[in-house]
Amino acid sequence: MQRPSPGLLYKSFEFYGLPLIRSLTGTSLFMEERGLKVFAPEEEEPDKESEVFFNEKMLNNRDLSQIAVKVFRKRAGLEEEFRVADAMAASGIRGFRYGEYATDLHLNDVNPEAVEAIVKGLDENGIDATVHEEDANVFLSEFGNYFHFIDVDPFGSFTKFLDSTARAANHTSFVGLTSTDNAAPAGSYPTVCERRYGSKPIKNDFMHEIGLRIYLKEVFQNFARFDKCFDPKVCFHERHYTRIMGRVTESKKRTNKALENVGYLSYCGNCLWRKFERVKECPECGEETQEAGPLWTGKFVDQRFTSEMLEDMPEEWEAYEFLEKLDAEAEIITPYYDIHALASNIGTSSPKRKEFIEALREKGYPVERTHFSPTGVKTDAPIQDLKDVIRDLKA
Ligand SMILES: C[S@@+](CC[C@H](N)C(=O)[O-])C[C@H]1O[C@@H](n2cnc3c(N)ncnc32)[C@H](O)[C@@H]1O
Incomplete structure (x- = not known):
């Protein structure tokens, strides 16, 4: 296990060389989530341009993620030591919520305004954590096999962060990734999907399930390169985003076995027949089928x-x-x-x-x-x- 922490900026709110409290212009305390205070501007539609990103409509995502982390920690018997990374923390709300379970909590964001909000939030909520201001790939790469839980919540797709996440995940760990890139794997941009995920999508009435399964295949294969098996536990689609959460176990044997869950889907646009198998002609109506994949064909x-x-x-x-x-x-x-x-x-x-x-x-x-x-x-x-x-x- 690699030791932390050349990228450390703040430890328990102490000053390590950068101005600790920059101006908080526009960053106001505007709400609490599940009893935790959040510092971010109040905005109808927060986006990439927000000074500090906080989207209250992602509450379900955070609720499900927090409970999943709690259940994983209990099942894995990691109550004594549980090391957590929120790699794209923004206001820090996810990290604050995971703080209840972490024995060593790290929050990172590349945006200095976000770091400022995180530090203030930790202070206000009385949570102890280490705060980093780095590119998430750099941050995660400093922690080989270290974290028991990693949250990755970028703008758009998580693909660029998969390698560093797989490296930073402990031999027994849990990983949660959000993607808002659904238009590509759900078939609106097939070429983008092939480039980004190496898979063919289909745009049809169940395209969001196809999209989720393409994401899942991509996560599984990235972990497999490191002989780590990604085992989906709770994956879902809601509105404009997809969340993939699963357990990571370092095991060549387990990974080899799980490869059988990567395959193809055949779909008939004429009679709506579908099956996880490569079939050129629809067995129901004889029409030529469409194919999606490679994708995850197992349970999600x-x-x-x-x-x-x-x-x-x-x-x-x-x-x-x-x-x-x-x-x-x-x-x-x-x-x-x-x-x-x-x-x-x-x-x-x-x-x-x-x-x-x-x-x-x-x-x-x-x-x-x-x-x-x-x-x-x-x-x-x-x-x-x-x-x-x-x-x-x-x-
Ligand atoms: C969608 S927001 C995260 C929201 C947050 N997890 C929540 O639940 O409220 C994405 C965050 O990732 C940060 N970010 C974007 N690219 C990054 C990178 N390469 N490394 C680290 N942080 C990054 C942005 O500054 C932004 O704060």
Whole structure:
């Protein structure tokens, strides 16, 4: 394990050579999140240009991340020593929230205004941490195999930070990565997707699941280069972003075995049939299929993990219901079906999701709502049976 810490700027708010408190012009205390104070300008739509970035609409992401970290630490038996890095901390809110579990907490941001807000927030919230002002790749590269949890939350895609994250992740650790680059892996920019992720997407009614699976393949393969196996625990899509969270274990054997989860998806645009297999001709209607991949073909949620998260998450949090959906759909591998797309494919109007799910359950099929879409269902039922159920409901 590599020792910390040439990049250290502030340790427990002490001054190490740079002006510690710069002007806080425009950086005001404007809200608390889950009882923690945050210093950032109040903005409707924070973006890259914000002096210090803070998006209160990412609350679900942070709630789910905090509970996932808590569950991982407990399951891995790391209560005594738990080293945490928030590599792109902005206001520091994520790091503050992970602070409850960390025995050694590091917050980093390349933006000096953000560093200033972090230092102030740590002070106000009474949290002890080391603060860095570096490019995230430089910061993480100073900590080989060190961290038990790393959070990577850039503007856009996380791909440029995968190598340094894989190097800094301990032999047993947990990693959470957010990407707001969904247009590429969800098929709006196929060439960008091939360049950035080395995969072919498809733009269709379940493109966000294809996008998530392309991201996941990319994360898995980057860790695999370091003989580290990335095992997805709770991955999801919400609005404009995708979050990938999983456990990292250093093991060649485990990584080799998990390679079987990297493959291709075949999809028929004519009858909506889909399968994780390379099939040139649709077995249902004979049309030529479209192919997406390489992508992750295994589970992207581990139900044993999410059921523990449900025990730890307060039921009144909005993220609770979202987590219930993730937990319920975990075991169903086939990409979700959009009820409107199915109905329109057979020239009828769409039934209510609840009725559709009940009718499929009566036929004995596993079927669940999906977190991806309010009109989506996850099921392994054959496509013809899905269409027959809609016909019966609309008869
Ligand atoms: C989306 S914000 C992070 C939001 C924060 N994690 C939260 O939950 O509120 C992205 C942050 O990454 C920082 N950043 C961008 N590129 C970076 C880099 N190469 N190294 C370190 N920080 C970077 C930006 O200054 C910004 O504060």
